[in-house]
Amino acid sequence: MKMKAIIIEDEFNAREEIELLLEETGEVEVIQKCANALDGIKAINKYHPDVIFLDIQLPVINGFEMLAMIEDSIMPRVAFVTAYDEFALQAFENDALDYLLKPVEKERLNKTIKKVKKAILTNEAQEFEIPPLKKIPxxxxxxxxxxxxxxxxxxxxxxxxxxxxxxxxxxxxxxxxxxxxxxxxxxxxxxxxxxxxxxxxxxxxxxxxxxxxxxxxxxxxxxxxxxxxxxxxxxxx
Amino acid sequence: MDILINLFKEIAVFLVVAYLFSKTPVFKLLLTKDFSYSDYLILYIFFTSMAIIGTYFGIPVHGAIANNRVIGAAIAGLIGGPFLGFGVGLTAGIHRYFLGGFTALSCGISTTFEGLMAGLVHSYFVRKGRYERVFDPDVAFFTTLAAEVSQMLIILLISKPTTEAVELVKLIAMPMIASNSVGAALIMSLFRDQRSHFDKIGSSYSRQALRIARRLIGELKKGLHFQSAQKIATIIHEETGVAAVAITDREKILAFVGIGSDHHKAGYEIASSTTKSAIKENKIIFLDGTNDHYICPISEKCKLTSVLVVPIRIKDEVIGTIKLYEQKNKFFFKINEALGKGIAELVANQLLSVRYEYQKNLLTKAELNLIQAQINPHFLFNAINTIIAVSRRDANKARDLLMHLSNYFRKNLKRNQDLSTIRDELNHVNSYLEIEKVRFQDHLKIEIDIDSTLMDIKIPTFTLQPLVENAIKHGISKILEDGIVKIKVFKNNGDVQINIEDNAGTYVEPHESSGLGIQIVDKRIKNLVGEDYGVKINCKSDFETIATVLLPGRGTI
Missing domain, CATH: 2.40.50.1020 (LytTr DNA-binding domain)
Known part of the structure; x- marks a missing residue:
């Protein structure tokens, strides 16, 4: 069965591109595309996706902050997507996280999907730390x-x-x-x-x-x- | 008559003493009117000696002494005021008293009185703000005349028996009054001339020093190298009139002007051990030609025999020397020694400020390179990602975008000139905006409103780019609503104003590297056209941010 995915990405072209790439893998079904974190939260609460492809640099509420607004019980697997952000990249240094760099390469995407799939099957814990919630939208x-x-x-x-x-x-x-x-x-x-x-x-x-x-x-x-x-x-x- | 002639002989001796005195450094005391205690002491000793010598040189007349004692006291009083006059008069008076005779007491008292009287004349002129008048020979003449008349009256009043006193006064009054008044006037006239001579020398040296400074400063703006050193040496040579002038750096002669330039040549390595040690030990070396001789290390025939080597120091580091030479049998003027030291200091200060300016410029250049190199990688990768996506649907559009990206980068890399026209700046920004418009789609609108007469105004290169980028990166991309960026160029009260406005209102004071570009833009404008101009940022939170660039109407040329 295909994994249910949601894309959260503020740029139109980038959203289209990642959707296309994901569909080409044949492993993923994109059930919703969101342009900001708030739409993302709503969609996650509604669809309970298996995985989200999350841009870090989002307006008002960034990717990390958005994760703090999702209940643990429905927390999907997260694949971060970023063009270039030295601060965010530092957070990825332990390599346990799944992240993709824009522009996204097919091979890299395939690898990530494999990893996510396996993690879902084995119910492996995700390694990122969710920051405390300080502000409520x-x-x-x-x-x-x-x-x-x-x-x-x-x-x-x-x-x-x-x-x-x-x-x-x-x-x-x-x-x-x-x-x-x-x-x-x-x-x-x-x-x-x-x-x-x-x-x-x-x-x-x-x-x-x-x-x-x-x-x-x-x-x-x-x-x-x-x-x-x-x-x-x-x-x- | 004999008495008169003898007294005038004495006056002649006094004039010689006074002349010699005027040639001693002590005389310089008289150039000011504010004496210190030690100055008073020196003047007291000098004038008291003069008065006492006057007594000894006197001619015995009927148990009294016809003399020139009064001159010392009167001049002391005139120049130094009541205290000095009184002191000199009293000392000389007491001395006279102990020599005895029937006028001992009256002469003692009168001398004291005369000194005090001259002192009061001094006070009178000082109060009137006309101190210079005490050096007037007329004043000296009449003061002494009045003093001597008083003395005669005192003798008549005090000395007993009175008949003898009358006899004495008849004999000495005329010669003493005449010789002393004239004598005091002559000595004072000598002092006055010496003073004005010193004054003239002083002011001509100051003028000379100022003229040298003015001429040198222009040359030094270009730093110290062969050409400027040649000009500087020529100026110093012309102005000081020394035999020759050399300027060196730490290793070689940069310029040599004057006698001996046939064998001392620019470009030669420093041969003189004197110069080498002046550099090494960071000290001024003066070979005056009398005690220490300069011996030319290059030619035996060199006529130069004395030299002053002054290191040019910048922050304790010797960067070179200035050397003044004199030839054989020519006195090395003290004033040139002082000038030489002053010039070296001036040169050092000027070079330091030139170096500072240069480094400041270098820094801005480096910072500029930094912004250029600082092409925001976030922008780059997002742009490429966007173009990849676009290329799937619309190859032509993708190609356009690639051209814009390429144009943007090429301009970033190639624009190494300091100033650009507003037109060039807009062209550069336009490529950037074309890409951003595709990235943000409907979310980003650009409005441009430019007074077309201002297109050719020159502004520092990279003024617009950081501001526009800031409006998007830290403005529009942070909000959910649609963003509008307005670029306006218009005239404002004779100045040119550029506004970059966005409707996000999310500007925060820059920290670390973000916003560095804006700070540099501001600093560069201020460097070029002054503190009244530059960049200001006004943010109404969640409503708008307006970045204002204010430039003079002529631009920044």
């Missing part, structure tokens, strides 16, 4: 805004999506609560809530051993029974 009209994680009080998820309050408004993000829980210091206090422990003003205990958290700007956030134990443990209560 939110969808503002006509642009992407990056919000500092440390400035948030809590994150809430409901049927309308994942959001947090920024100022007066709600800010929505495409990231899942799970990713935020995995990659940031935000603390899970409820199935639908993460809270920033540094922004807690008080904890109100209820009879059913659940409770509520009051944040510094007076938001009340539920704490479910299951997570209250963890919260107490974490705070040494």
């Amino acid at each position: 939110t969808i503002a009209p006509h642009k992407i805004k990056l919000v500092d994680v440390d400035s948030l009080e809590f994150v809430h998820s409901n049927e309308s999506g994942v959001f947090f309050s920024c100022g007066e408004k709600k800010c929505f993000t495409d990231l899942t609560l799970r990713v935020l829980e995995e990659r940031t210091d935000l603390f899970r206090c409820h199935k639908q809530y993460l809270v920033n422990l540094d922004k807690i003003d008080e904890i109100l205990f209820e009879e059913n051993s659940a409770g509520k958290i009051r944040t510094v700007s007076n938001h009340l956030i539920p704490v479910s029974r299951h997570y209250m134990k963890d919260l107490k443990g974490y705070l040494g209560l």
